[in-house]
Structures are given as C-alpha cells and as structure tokens.
Amino acid sequence: MHRLLCFILLSVVVFASSAGADEVYMKNGDRFSGQIVKMTDGKLVLKSDAAGNVTLPLAEILGLSSTGPLEIHLKDGAVLNQSVQVSEPGQFTIVGGPTLRAQAFRLEDLVSINPPPKPKPKWTGNLSAGITATSGNTSTEAINASFSAARRSEKDRTTVSADYGKGKQEDPDTGTENTTEDWWRAKGQYDYFFSPKFFGFINGSYEKDAVADLDRRVVVGGGGGYQWLESERTKFSTSLGLASLYEKFDGATDSNSELSLQAGYNLDHQLSKNVKFIHDLTYFPALDKFSDYYLTTTAELRASVTETIFANFKTIFNYDASPALGRSSTDVKYILGVGMTF
DSSP states (O other): OHHHHHHHHHHHHHHHHOTTSEEEEETTSOEEEEEEEEEETTEEEEEETTTEEEEEEGGGEEEEEOSSOEEEEETTSOEEEEEEEEOSTTEEEEESOSSSSOEEEEGGGEEEESOOOOOOOOEEEEEEEEEEEEOSSSEEEEEEEEEEEEEEOSSEEEEEEEEEEEEEEEOTTTOOEEEEEEEEEEEEEEEEESSSSEEEEEEEEEEEETTTTEEEEEEEEEEEEEEEEESSSEEEEEEEEEEEEEEEETTOSSOEEEEEEEEEEEEEEEOSSSEEEEEEEEEEEETTEEEEEEEEEEEEEEEESSSSEEEEEEEEEEEESSOSTTSOSEEEEEEEEEEEEO
C-alpha cells in the first residue's frame, strides 16, 4: 500500500512538472522523459533530448504515459489509437476514447506500440535444372527442370510448383532411340488462415507421363489444415480434405474418376546454415475402396553455394494402385540439378 501511494504521488508530481513529455516509470524507481517511439519484441524505445533513443525492457517497466495518441496492439488482437496514463503498478489507462469511462489494461498484455508497417507480401521461389549426357558404348541424354514459388501474407498463402523430365537412350546396335522418361507435372494450392494456425485450402494438380502411359492425371480438392510450426528454420503443416481424382491412360477406352480422401503434410527444415531439407506427402484413398489409392511424395536436399545459387538432389515417388495395363504401380524419379532463388 505504501508503494502504491508513493507511485501515485510521484505520478501527480511528474505530470505537473513535465507537461508535454511522455513518461516511463521503471520498477527500480528510475523515470525517463521524452517521446515514446515504439515497442516491439518486448522492448520499448524512448527518444529523449538528453540521451537520444533509450531501449527499456517491458518486463522492467512499472507504468507509462503519453501526451498524444499511440498505436497500441494488444494480445487479444485489439488495436487502440489513444493516449495513455499511468494507472496502478503494472497497468495503464487509455484516455480520449469514445466513452467517458477510462479503461485499464495490463502492461503484460501489450504486443507492440507504434509498430513499423508490415512489409508487403511478395513472391519468393526457386528455379533449378540439370542435364545428363553420355556417349560411346552408351549414348544417352536427359534433362530436367523444377520451379516453385510462394506468396505469404498474414491471412493467406499461395504456392505453385512444376517439374519436368525428358530422356532418351540410343541402342548401339540398331541406332534406335528409346524414350527413357517423358513427364511433367504442375501443382498449386491456396490457403486462407482463419487463425494463426488453422487454415482452409483448395488445391489442384495436373500430371502426364508417357513412359507410364499416363495421358493425364487431374486432381482438384479442398479441406482444412493446421500450421504446427512456421519459423525461419522450420515450417510444418498437415492437411485433410476431399479430392476429385481423374486418370486417363494411353490406349484405354475408359478413364478413372473417383472421389477420394486427401491427407498429407509439408515440411521445410533448415538442417544447417547451408543445407535445407524439404519433404511433402499426399495420400489419396478412394472413398468407396481404400485399397485403391494414389500416393505421391517428394524429398529434396538443397545445399547453398552462394546467397542465391544452390545445388539440389530431389526424389519424386509415386504409387498408383491402379496403373495402366502392363505398367508398374511404382514410379521413382531422381533429379540432380543446380538452381537459383528469387
């Protein structure tokens, strides 16, 4: 009670003698006068005429006041644009609001004061390619390319990607060229975040593979997901929903079209300063027959050579329980390349 009375008396004296200046009162008894510039990451910056910018930990602040409105962000998501006055220790009261009754808040509920404007969302991504060729007893040529890009804002996220591979081998006895691979795929997904963790999504993909006699595979779906981690080092999310899966094989008179469950995850993890591991998996079991399913997964190791140049090794694994007649259910593709980020 004695501490509270001293605090209130000090506040009255300070207001009477320091009109026109913002005030910050510390738990150790110190007082700082000047202009409150901002508060982010638990640290308040006060500009004073005598000492310039002074950084004060929020955990050590007992009270604060301002002569003008501040942009105050609270943990519950509320944003206030009003002046503040000292209240009880560890609290502040807003003034100049639409109601006559003052509202008190705890200092520990502060997220930021006058935060800098958030950067505008922009597209980031990478492009990589690889070439393999042999001559002599064996004559082969193979090329591959991969592209991915993403745009993340506070409320949504858009991701797109594409992969391509083509290769041929010449028979040394007959000179006949045989196609060893001829495929491409493209994918896209849009996520809308209802909260910092939970999001709804719609996605789609298109794929062709001449060697597997796959004329086209089209998947369109949607559902919900959860962002378990989203930091500079690790991003991990899971998703669950429904999808319409359509397949048409070369030489087949009929096509496959079915409604499927889709369940999957995405992982992006920085193993070290220069090495990143990227992995995703999506499982599509038919709702009327779970043993009839399509599964696709990609794993990639990416090693930075410079700030924008990297080398990568990617594996794409597909399993189709109902492949084209005479073809294997399993397809594995290995891609070694060099790329750049943007």
